[in-house]
Amino acid sequence: MKRFTTSLLLASILSIPGFARAADIDWGKVDAAFGKTAAVSGGVHRYGLPRSDLKVTLEGVTIKPALALGGWVAFAPMHGEAMLMGDLVLLETEITPVMTKLLDAGLDVTALHNHILRATPATFYMHVGGHGDPAKMAEIIHAALSTSSKTPFDPPPASPAPQAPIELDTGKLDEALGVKGVANGGVYQFNVPRRDPITEEGMTVNAALGGANAINFQPTGGGKAAITGDFLVTGDEVNPLIRALRAGDIEVTAIHSHMLNENPRLFFIHFWANDDAQKLARNVRGALEKTAIAKN
Known part of the structure; x- marks a missing residue:
């Protein structure tokens, strides 16, 4: 399998004939791989992967996914292909299986660490990177997470609920x-x-x-x-x-x-x-x- 690595030189990418323009990427295939539509900003297609399946508490605070459990994957068009960056939220027992599947499929792991301390259960954050066909990279990430973790891939509801009021000034x-x-x-x-x-x-x-x-x-x-x-x-x-x-x-x-x-x-x-x-x-x-x- 082709290795999707961030170390590919731009010169080698440009020298390969037949690459489509960034605008010709079929983003519908990427959406299909994740089962949801990306949020697009400045040409970057970003997919939220919040760990809404977890109940994480810290010092009596039940942590909402948007506070510290908001995994994500984003693709930036690059000479007909895409650069991948992402941050996956994982339990301790999920780290090695997910990492192994990503590495075996040719993606890169660029960091692994905690964000908060003393939380129950403990959560960790795996940063991933790559370069290549965004649909294939999306399929790799979906397969790694769906078989080695309980990360939900549920699409957002057709009619999203209104934002709850923020009880702060x-x-x-x-x-x-x-x-x-x-x-x-x-x-x-x-x-x-x-x-x-x-x-x-x-x-x-x-x-x-x-x-x-x-x-x-x-x-x-x-x-x-x-x-x-x-x-x-x-x-x-x-x-x-x-x-x-x-x-x-x-x-x-x-x-x-x-x-x-x-x-x-x-x-x-x-x-x-x-x-x-x-x-x-x-x-x-x-x-x-x-x-x-x-x-x-």
Whole structure:
């Protein structure tokens, strides 16, 4: 089987005759492989794979999938084929079977780590990458997850239920973070892009591919919220950021990479707190100011 590797050189791709243009990719076949329609942003086709089958709790908080269990796979068109990036949410017992099937089928695993601590059951996050026919890569991921984990592939309902109200003053959270958040599955989410572009194998890694700071707020009552997500920083920003987080009583839960060949080299800082939502938003913004974020 052809190896779908992120290390393919662009020159070799361009030298192969007969490649279709990116616009000629049959995205319907990719949708069919996952049993759902992608969310499309900036040409990137992203498929959500939330672990709605799991009941994960941490310090009395039942974690909603949109807070910290939101697996995903995204494809960016690249010279008639596609670059794959994704983040799969797995139980400990699912890690090795899923990894083995992905590797045997030619996909790459680019990271494996936790996001939060002390949760029951423990969950882990496997980042995957590849390059090739997006429909074939989608079939590989579907087969690996459906035979080695309980990841649901149910399509969204034909008439989605209205968003439940977020029991927080979201206007004040927007003001504190300096960006507009969006409600998703009972969680208020922020994406804060970095100032300078990120590239991998010559492709721009945008927010749909995981190239932005992600900050999530889940209401826990009385104006409080559980927060988690990840900051995206360069090496020299790691310690200024985590010092700012600790000064704001925000726990640092993981420091690691997600990609292998990105430029500039980046690290992802995961975090957790359950406290007054507006205070946390101000402290998160203070931490973000220690990094090169885009300014409005």
